[in-house]
Amino acid sequence: MKYLKHLICMVMMLFLLLPGAVASExxxxxxxxxxxxxGHIKDSYEWHVTNIGDKPIIINLxxxxxxxxxxxxGCAEDFAEEPLEEGPHAGYRPCKNNPDLFIATKGxxxxxxxxxxxxxxxxxxxDLAITKSxxxxxxxxxxxxxxxxxxxxxxxxxxxxxxAPKGFTGLMHMFVMYVYDEVIKPTLGKDSEKYAPYLLTCxxxxxxxxxxxxxxxxxxxxxxxxxxxxxxxxxICTFLVTNFSGTKHYWKDIFWPDVPAWLKVPVPLMPVxxxxxxxxxxxxxxxxxxxxxxxxxxxxxxxxxxxxxxxxMGVVLSSSMTIVSVGMSIFMMLLEILVSFIxxxxxxxxxxxxxxxxxxxxxxxxxxxxxxxxxxPPINR
Numbered sequence: 171m172k173y174l175k176h177l178i179c180m181v182m183m184l185f186l187l188l189p190g191a192v193a194s195e196x197x198x199x200x201x202x203x204x205x206x207x208x209g210h211i212k213d214s215y216e217w218h219v220t221n222i223g224d225k226p227i228i229i230n231l232x233x234x235x236x237x238x239x240x241x242x243x244g245c246a247e248d249f250a251e252e253p254l255e256e257g258p259h260a261g262y263r264p265c266k267n268n269p270d271l272f273i274a275t276k277g278x279x280x281x282x283x284x285x286x287x288x289x290x291x292x293x294x295x296x297d298l299a300i301t302k303s304x305x306x307x308x309x310x311x312x313x314x315x316x317x318x319x320x321x322x323x324x325x326x327x328x329x330x331x332x333x334a335p336k337g338f339t340g341l342m343h344m345f346v347m348y349v350y351d352e353v354i355k356p357t358l359g360k361d362s363e364k365y366a367p368y369l370l371t372c373x374x375x376x377x378x379x380x381x382x383x384x385x386x387x388x389x390x391x392x393x394x395x396x397x398x399x400x401x402x403x404x405x406i407c408t409f410l411v412t413n414f415s416g417t418k419h420y421w422k423d424i425f426w427p428d429v430p431a432w433l434k435v436p437v438p439l440m441p442v443x444x445x446x447x448x449x450x451x452x453x454x455x456x457x458x459x460x461x462x463x464x465x466x467x468x469x470x471x472x473x474x475x476x477x478x479x480x481x482x483m484g485v486v487l488s489s490s491m492t493i494v495s496v497g498m499s500i501f502m503m504l505l506e507i508l509v510s511f512i513x514x515x516x517x518x519x520x521x522x523x524x525x526x527x528x529x530x531x532x533x534x535x536x537x538x539x540x541x542x543x544x545x546x547p548p549i550n551r
Contacts, residue, residue, distance in 0.1 A: 306392030
């Protein structure tokens with residue numbers, strides 16, 4: 171306990187001395203909060219770790235693009251760190267080994283590799299580069315495989331009657347049984363075993379990606395679920411699973427629902443609304459996950475940046491605001507862990523609900539409301 175007290179005192183002294191050090195190094199310089207926020211949230215070809223003095227520690231990632239003159243392979247360090255200030259290519263970071271390739275710092279292709287034509291127009295080449303988001307995706311996929319394969323290995327070597335596992339395997343078993351017993355099984359009923367692998371994969375992938383996004387240093391630090399491309403792909407997967415699992419009664423309720431005839435002919439009002447609803451469900455999944463995670467990262471970073479904004483206003487004021495900022499940042503980080511679990515659970519639950527609605531049968535429609543599956547989501551129990 172006494173060592174914990176010493177550690178807390180050292181951390182507090184560090185936070186008290188930090189503003190003074192920052193103030194001495196940033197005289198006459200402002201903190202570009204917008205650049206810091208978007209630099210963390212947006213994708214890039216480099217992975218910025220930290221700064222040691224004036225020297226940034228950067229992991230340069232592979233660059234693979236197909237230009238009009240053929241393939242180009244290299245890494246992010248092949249491009250200049252600062253954009254050109256003069257000439258026809260001002261505002262672009264030139265490639266040292268290819269005069270036609272640049273990284274745009276403005277326009278529609280900001281932070282992306284472009285090929286500039288002779289007339290000055292921008293053309294996006296076929297870009298297969300391993301960007302920061304792609305690298306984080308690979309890391310999260312490896313962690314996801316470990317989360318699945320380690321408990322699976324334990325299950326193959328033990329019987330059902332053996333004692334419950336401990337440690338990491340026991341933790342994974344707890345997550346799996348909670349999601350399966352409280353979300354998947356009550357929602358899907360007899361179809362739960364069929365769709366459990368997909369739904370559990372969605373839950374663990376989103377949860378791992380969310381937690382790794384909170385870690386402020388590699389291999390974490392990548393805002394994967396704050397990238398709308400990732401949430402779009404997850405929503406598309408749920409969309410395909412839902413509609414390819416749909417029964418004939420499900421499709422009948424879409425194209426010929428049980429409503430008065432004047433709502434279907436001559437103007438197909440209700441079928442159009444039902445078809446529109448097919449696409450709004452995955453859209454809601456995509457936007458909900460993306461907006462919540464991006465907003466959480468932005469708020470946590472903004473609170474941290476208060477330290478550097480107040481550093482130029484004197485040591486006394488900045489030291490007091492540093493304590494407040496650190497306390498709020500820690501609170502936001504803990505809240506982010508909770509939100510990471512909740513968002514993964516909500517995405518899994520809604521996906522299970524949408525699949526359950528698509529698996530409705532004629533017999534089920536006669537028991538309850540016609541065409542509606544009679545299930546009870548766990549959130550209402």
